[in-house]
Amino acid sequence: MNMRPVGGMAMAVLFGMVATLMMDGVNSVASSVGLIGKLNLAFIGKLMNQWLQGQFWFLRPGDIPDVPEALMMGYGAHYFAGISLAIPFYCLICPRIKSGGGLFVGALTYGLACSLISLCFIYPSVGLGLWGMAGKNPALLIASLANHAVYGVALGGCAIAWRRRMLQKCMPDAAMLH
Template sequence: MNTLFSIIVIGIGATVLMDLWAIVRKSLWGIPTLNYAMVGRWLAHILNGQFHHHSIIDSPQIPGEKIIGWAAHYLTGIAFAVILVALFGLPWLQQPTIGPALFVGISTVVIPFFIMQPAMGAGIAACKTAKPHSARLQSLITHAVFGFGLYFSGWTLQLF
């Protein structure tokens, strides 16, 4: 199977699993799902030269921000799959193992902790949110689920 196609499928598959996890969290524990329109708003404002917001919710809406946010979410999942294969090589694609996938998945939490959350007004590692410890734990769990999704998607590709 084509390497690029495999990486794209793995990234999308892992992101879908992460989104399914968000739905489960909401239905079982009432934990709200992420609003990817806010990611789209943040990214669109970056294109206009504004990198930091006191609160992204209070920043002006951008036309198409929801589509931008969801597209960025899935493109990021694909980019992280690229990183997985870049770090662990083509042999991982041929015989996926859980360790590298979890390592990459959990490591990706540095992006929201140190870039996105501070830039959107939530502070480093969600320190300015109402429940920072809970937000951090949920982020770590969600990124671990993404890592498992990388593995599961890679493993599933081996069936074809």
């Protein structure tokens, strides 16, 4: 993606927001029909509040105290993460992948790799065990992988759409080749 640095960063921020919105939208639909668990943004906010106070480990999720602004903090942390994780994808990975299909697969792989943050750090830190398997129920593992796969697919879709748009601007007849 040969974009100017500022323009590239702005697009990464925008695409991170879009990918996070897509992840949330698909999660909302999938959780409403019982396919996966719903994202608990209030829980993320409570956890973020404790992290800001220097408390990083808990025996179980119920040990994390409530805070009135938990939902707002959860949204902030969730979208900050979605945007922050989009920046290395667009600045480091995207420029190295040339084809649309390769970019799509790379984005999906990147999204799944992002789930390792939840699976290997966040879940164990709140007493849910590695991969969220402390209770021997794969629901957290499946939800994390599904959510982050959607995030990655959305990142890839944004990148492919952007590349096609840039091609159309440079060479209107070449856009269909990409």
